Amino acid sequence: MRAQPVKGFGVVSKKLNLSNRAYRGIHAIQVKNIVGSVGRVQDLLSGFKLKNPDVRYYRLRKIMEKGDVVPPIIVYKVGNEYYVLDGNHRVAIAKELGVEFIDAEVIEFFPSERKESRTLRKKRIEFENLTGLKGIDLTEPRHYDTFINYIHDYAQRMELFLKRKVAINEAALNWFLSVYTPAVQCIVEKGLEDVYQGKTLGDIFCFILDYKWYKSQKEGYDIGFDNAMQGFIEEILGKDEPEEKKSLIEKFEGLLEEVLPWIKKE
Structure with missing residues (x-):
């Protein structure tokens, strides 16, 4: 054969x-x-x-x-x-x-039955060509920029640790396996997909990165991803307003708009 x-x-x-x-x-x-x-x-x-x-x-x-x-x-x-x-x-x-x-x-x-906008498709292709990572589905173009910035930072940390130059696609794969995949597992286990219907696992991961940036700015130091994940779950998902409850997405967007005025709905 x-x-x-x-x-x-x-x-x-x-x-x-x-x-x-x-x-x-x-x-x-x-x-x-x-x-x-x-x-x-x-x-x-x-x-x-x-x-x-x-x-x-x-x-x-x-x-x-x-x-x-x-x-x-x-x-x-x-x-x-x-x-x-x-x-x-x-x-x-x-x-x-x-x-x-x-x-x-x-x-x-x-x-997927969802149709991509031209801007979103362009961002996805740029991300895939740069990192070599396929199949990370996002609904907002800015989220691909967030991923790229985070992977560049991750590459720099790898270079400091390994004391050698690290290609972006090498850093991207390492990041995907050691950071993104475990985080996605946690997102699934916590049922965040059910909360953020219409958003992908990658979108939710980006929400956590945004929360990490916000909290780190507020505290004056990098709180780290694990702390950001835990804080996001506790602070964003753990608060219910007794009267006229807002959706969790509305609560999260309201929090971000305090410190990230550049966020725009795509």
Whole structure:
């Protein structure tokens, strides 16, 4: 049987207009259903073989040959197919060894019926081209600018820690895995999607970043993302007005307008 070429998630996402997503947790998935990669297709040959196996590949291969446990990969699910965001080495080895199942953290994508404005589409394309991140759906153009600014700051912190130059797409992927994905999991667990109907997970994440900026300005120091997340949940979602309750979105926008007069509804 002829080996199949590796599919690119970006191509599939654009074709199917994939922008709605749902976090599915960690599951054992069938290796044969892993058909593509997110942003790494150029590094893979047909059949999901690495073009240039490196030291890490051979080290992981020895571990997997012995049957030792490796961390779950991270995949985007589209229908019955999976696209690897993190774990291309592990998948290449699993396919070569004939492994039937592999543990994966699954994020499922669905087509969106919402039509983008020209400005929003332009911002999304600019964001994807700069960072290499696909499928982050936002409803306001300014939110893509917020993400880019935050990723640039994150890259600078990585450079200080690693003492070397860090490319923006490297920082973006690291940020996505270590900051954005855990935050989105928390947003889902707290039920914020139900509160902010019509807004995406990315929008809600941006609301938390705005809250972080506001609180940091007020306190005179950077309160950090974890504190901002907790404060956002407690202060914004924990207050109900006994008479004539405002919607939570109205309360949040009112808070921001005190310190962010440049915010405009798109």
